[in-house]
Amino acid sequence: MGPPTDGHSGLARRRWGGRKENDMGGSIVCGVDGSADSQAALGVAARLAERLEARLVLAHVAEVALVPYAAVGGMRAGGIAPQPMTLARRDGQEEAGARLLEQIAAEHGLRDADRRVVVGFPAERLADLADDEDAELIVVGSRGRGRFKAAFLGSVSNSLVGVARCPVLIVPPGAAEAQ
Template sequence: MTAGTRGIVVGTDGSPGAAEAVRWAAAVASQRKLDLVIAHGLEVVVRLYGRGVATREVFELAQQAAEGIVAEARRVALSVDSELEVSTETVPESAAAVLVGLSRTARMVVLGASGVGALGGVVVGSAVPTVVSQAHCPVAVVRERDGTVPAKGPVVVGVDGSPNSEQAVGLAFEEASFRGAPLVAVHAWSDVTYEYVHGTAQFLPPWDYIEPEQQRLLAQRLAGRQERHPDVEVRRRLVRSNPRDALLEESEQAQLVVVGSRGRGGFKGLLLGSTSQALVRRARCPVLVVRPEPA
């Protein structure tokens, strides 16, 4: 991917989970007419070879394994769209470093939730927390439901009114429009769990008093986006539970959950940043984490 391009980057380690991530990323790139970059890191064997621990034969074997991994990933991508522009990157760095570096010129970085890589490969799944917290573009973590990656259902977005959440809402509308799917906008009024409020619940305002104002604020946050995407059916959901539980519940029926990586915003009590890591570990569908970008 040349400097200045905005394509899709996907990490692979040769595992079944990584293959699903490649397939998902290829479909996104094909639909949006973008190029696809398949990346693989070789940090472990390169470091061992440099320290004299691994022999040259082991290093060459690792390189051959890496070439086979990216070649198979390329085949998987082209099976989705034979005309897709696909390039590969095999870099002597960790998977996290490779993906964070490539994220500087990417539209999106995609990786599987877990995986056991071949010889010399750094397991891509282990890179998820680092990439989600350091990437320069949105990061999609492809999670399965009952052994398959869901392709039907709504796009779900967590809304909290922060600048990062505003970016997540905008991207969620785009994803819903591309996919021809409805958008479920979830605002959880409080991120305070029962354990935290036990014994003090009597001091919380009545829900009947809170709900109308929160509904109004949620509608305001979505209004401008709805005007730009009139094709997207929007469903608003205001819940009393914390955002983690609400979005995990929505992931049971969704094809994608979109969330900001951090930010306590204009709606009282909601902290999406404490939720994004739980989603990439436990959601039942792919999760798109939107990194903060300059206004």
């Protein structure tokens, strides 16, 4: 199933005609988690936003904890499920995310960038946020969770490609050094 269309030949929400060549007309959402790879992605996103005259949105997803569960009754297999989160814990994660974004924005001279903190599964929440912000592009690092979690749970960047409704730019490790 592809993106929604207007019933004719173009995308319903994205109209590319009539814009200046370098004007994206929307925003760029950059997923930030404090890792070295997300820092590299931030550098790329900031340069793109400046060159394309797009609004930059720094996004942090306070990830829900996952807990294993065992098979019950006639169920054949167990799995993992989101752990219930108290309001105090959620508020604490949102505050920590806001502090992280404030610190990163200051370190990179991006005080004018918008900042958003959301709670949930990173790929899905970044895709939803990109829709809310009318993003033309999402920029993320290739690894943020660490190799073990990525192997067990899957890569956020790879999952994001599957659920996002706009292009996703995955910045590879070492991209910052190549600039």
